[in-house]
Amino acid sequence: MLNNPTKFLFVMTLMMGTLISISANSWLSAWIGLEINLLSFIPLMTNSQNLLSTEASLKYFLTQALASATLLFTVITSGLIFNLSNLNLSFNPFLITLINSSLLLKMGAAPFHFWFPGVMEGLNWMNGLMLMTWQKIAPLMLLSYNLTMNLFTIIIISLSVLLGSLGGLNQTSLRKILAYSSINHLGWLVAALTLGENLWELYFLVYSFLSASIIFMLQTFKLFHINQIFSMTFIPPVIKFSLFLTLLSLGGLPPFVGFLPKWIIIQTLVEANLLVLVTLMVVMTLITLFYYLRTSFGAFMLTYAETPWNINYHQNNMIFSLSLFLAVCSSLGLIICSLLFNMF
Known part of the structure; x- marks a missing residue:
């Protein structure tokens, strides 16, 4: 993987996206880190020798896009209603549940796990290994x-x-x-x-x-x-x-x-x-x-x-x-x- 300069670049940006998310001090910057991470992982997934990789890439992209959209929607809503952008939303249980659900969907925890085995197979x-370990760090944090x-x-x-x-x-x-x-x-x-x-x-x-x-x-x-x-x-x-x-x-x-x-x-x-x-x-x-x-x-x-x-x-x-x-x-x-x- 790392012999290819393009893939090496995507691995570096993938790691950078995770680091941006875990060091963010607002939900917006955390979302940006998650998006950089997602858009770096998609090119790494594609493999011309594996017929299932295209299907896996599409499944992964659509699921992660849905989770990111939910996260961004919740963050913007909380910003408009409560005029807050920091990471602590302990004052509103509904917003917490929405944000937690979007992060659990990103990780593949049940009952949001429907995409995970199919993507792994491709x-x-x-x-x-990257999907099972590194890709879980930012959502978990x-x-x-x-x-x-x-x-x-x-x-x-x-x-x-x-x-x-x-x-x-x-x-x-x-x-x-x-x-x-x-x-x-x-x-x-x-x-x-x-x-x-x-x-x-x-x-x-x-x-x-x-x-x-x-x-x-x-x-x-x-x-x-x-x-x-x-x-x-x-x-x-x-x-x-x-x-x-x-x-x-x-x-x-x-x-x-x-x-x-x-x-x-x-x-x-x-x-x-x-x-x-x-x-x-x-x-x-x-x-x-x-x-x-x-x-x-x-x-x-x-x-x-x-x-x-x-x-x-x-x-x-x-x-x-x-x-x-x-x-x-x-x-x-x-x-x-x-x-x-x-x-x-």
Whole structure:
């Protein structure tokens, strides 16, 4: 991607748009940052080798344009009625709900998630990673200014974890599985937003690290569907094991590092006396973990034929070392973090 000067320019403006949004001191400048970010991402999505990329670009553009129009309409309305342009709109619950809805639509949180799996299916892995991680930073930051734990927020969290879990059950495409997983994680992120800034930042960092670890390996070996994983005879078993270890960590299975932010959020929600919500979130995450385990069992349990002349076919030392390092970070991260916490 970065070998092409045009794409490099769009990556730079995409990052600049996000930075403008998160450092804005008015809703208008935040909207400008979101628009720069959107118009930079569209050219990066187009790919002549993928027939679905044009459809994905159009879906993404129309959805984001609708969200931006809603945001701008609300901001202009609040400016005309209340003569205010700052980021705090705590005096009017209706305006807050409208702005939060437009930002949730930009992220793809349920029930505004209808575009997300379809767009993911039309992207290559690197763009998919960008959509799952970087593109969520600005809306999450703007959402954190006015979001409180009320009925609207509880409905959003519940629907995100519910639809994110159930939606991935009947999928065979790895991109759609990760898309529905992302919707599920958004439910946790929104819950973390209401509890404190450090919580959602920790969750987002761990989620981004694990998603990047998985997608780099899937991109390296050109894997897009579950049935390709079962026929990976050309991949060294250690790399295969690393991939699925990281996948289980992304699902939040103890004792992997993916469980650490969920553990902290569960504890904080219990302290806030939101027992019904936290029970729903945990149960739905177990369903997400089920389809990760279903994907992983084939690699962990089943033996497969490996022809001698294929053993070193993809034996790249850098990939081998990287996957091993990521697997170690993923599996031992929770233990290391617990030790560090007890030491300091």
